[in-house]
Amino acid sequence: MMIERPDYEARLNADLSAAQQRQESRVPERCDVLVAGAGPAGAFLAAELAKAGASVVLCEKSQFPRHKICGCCLGFAAVSILRDSGASEILNQLPSVPLNRVKFFFGQTPLSFSLPDGRALSRSVLDSALVFYGLQQGVSFYQNTTARLQSVSNDFATIQLSGHDGALNYLKARILVVADGIAGSVVSDFSRFEFEILSHSRIGIGCVMESCDAVEQGTINMYYDARGYLGAVRLEDGRTNLAAAVDAELLKQLGVGGAVDHILSLSPSTERWRSTAAAQHWRGTVALSRKRKHVWGERIFVVGDAGGYLEPFTGEGMSAALASAKLVLPLVLDAVNEWSPPLGHRWQTLHRSRGTSDRFICRVVTSMLHNPRMVSVAARVLQSYPAIWTQLASLVNKPYCGEVKQ
Numbered sequence: 001m002m003i004e005r006p007d008y009e010a011r012l013n014a015d016l017s018a019a020q021q022r023q024e025s026r027v028p029e030r031c032d033v034l035v036a037g038a039g040p041a042g043a044f045l046a047a048e049l050a051k052a053g054a055s056v057v058l059c060e061k062s063q064f065p066r067h068k069i070c071g072c073c074l075g076f077a078a079v080s081i082l083r084d085s086g087a088s089e090i091l092n093q094l095p096s097v098p099l100n101r102v103k104f105f106f107g108q109t110p111l112s113f114s115l116p117d118g119r120a121l122s123r124s125v126l127d128s129a130l131v132f133y134g135l136q137q138g139v140s141f142y143q144n145t146t147a148r149l150q151s152v153s154n155d156f157a158t159i160q161l162s163g164h165d166g167a168l169n170y171l172k173a174r175i176l177v178v179a180d181g182i183a184g185s186v187v188s189d190f191s192r193f194e195f196e197i198l199s200h201s202r203i204g205i206g207c208v209m210e211s212c213d214a215v216e217q218g219t220i221n222m223y224y225d226a227r228g229y230l231g232a233v234r235l236e237d238g239r240t241n242l243a244a245a246v247d248a249e250l251l252k253q254l255g256v257g258g259a260v261d262h263i264l265s266l267s268p269s270t271e272r273w274r275s276t277a278a279a280q281h282w283r284g285t286v287a288l289s290r291k292r293k294h295v296w297g298e299r300i301f302v303v304g305d306a307g308g309y310l311e312p313f314t315g316e317g318m319s320a321a322l323a324s325a326k327l328v329l330p331l332v333l334d335a336v337n338e339w340s341p342p343l344g345h346r347w348q349t350l351h352r353s354r355g356t357s358d359r360f361i362c363r364v365v366t367s368m369l370h371n372p373r374m375v376s377v378a379a380r381v382l383q384s385y386p387a388i389w390t391q392l393a394s395l396v397n398k399p400y401c402g403e404v405k406q
């Protein structure tokens, strides 16, 4: 069944293009901050920096609205960060789907648990809305524009911006924020910023299906196998978003469609729709689990997934990306006034400590997921003692609570 696309997406994109056209079309030669990458971390940080008075250029290599492989579940922590910011007004106008339940399928009987209030919202809409929020704050946005760091001097970083039409511009920014996700190349010419790929890192795959009534609205449906897992949610327009993290070996062995079919086949409730799901046009990511030794350099801060990433089972990537934008904000503003290396060290420490408990939970969950016996034991424990689940869910979904303590 074809679903008529609601007009808010078209309206949002029209607003976005109109606001962009009002800007100068030439990339400026200088700015306070260049933010490279317009995912949640980059778009939100750019907006907040501009709101605080900095001159900000946000560049994005893709054309918006763009699809992004993601489970599209905005956790409670992410919702609370946005609700407390100036973006709340725009976001309130977007008809996202309230999410308050997660169902785990690994066998005959699914296990169902409640979740603190989250939202399901397609990334094309969410990310465009955040960029639009930035435009309202005075951010200069350049899409179809790929950033690459050239050099850093005493006073500024020089970044090459290449347009899809081959045009090259060089911009001098007092501060560069790298927010280019797990596959970005903004600082890839600099060995200091090399990613370390963790062993047994999985590959992310994702697609959007037109509709699937069998997938309950308002619930994150997780289908599990020892070699991968898949999350399905209904989006704001009735379509179903599918996203999975899968062992590279399984993908090699069965291909993408085969791997999807295999994971879903372990749950009898998917019988009606799994072949349709397997036949969709799936896209893939680079290896997911990775980390960077350094999240700062001279006049450079690295934020969001670009700073490192673990498997997405706990669905907290966007919350972590927004939280890192919020945490780094005062440091970037100080650095615009006067760069000093302690600001970078401070960011390194904050980045590490902020993620410690989340990373610990992610790591425990990830290693359990590779072991079906442990999953089955954990499932039984959680079913018998739901209070443990409540504790775990609130730990992972704790609201952002951070001013930066200097």
Ligand SMILES: Cc1cc2nc3c(=O)[nH]c(=O)nc-3n(C[C@H](O)[C@H](O)[C@H](O)COP(=O)(O)OP(=O)(O)OC[C@H]3O[C@@H](n4cnc5c(N)ncnc54)[C@H](O)[C@@H]3O)c2cc1C
Pocket: 036, 037, 038, 039, 040, 041, 042, 059, 060, 061, 062, 068, 069, 070, 071, 072, 073, 074, 075, 145, 146, 147, 148, 179, 180, 181, 182, 183, 184, 185, 186, 204, 205, 206, 243, 244, 245, 285, 288, 303, 304, 305, 306, 312, 315, 316, 317, 318, 319, 321
């Ligand atoms: C399978 C899967 C499922 C997931 N499910 C969830 C979920 O349900 N909930 C959740 O919260 N998180 C989920 N995540 C994680 C979430 O998608 C990320 O954590 C989040 O998108 C990180 O935001 P970011 O802004 O750091 O990076 P991104 O969203 O990746 O944005 C980076 C941007 O930078 C741009 N870019 C890259 N290189 C350049 C360049 N050189 N110049 C300019 N622009 C550039 C990219 O085009 C992109 O737009 C999932 C991830 C995967 C892989």
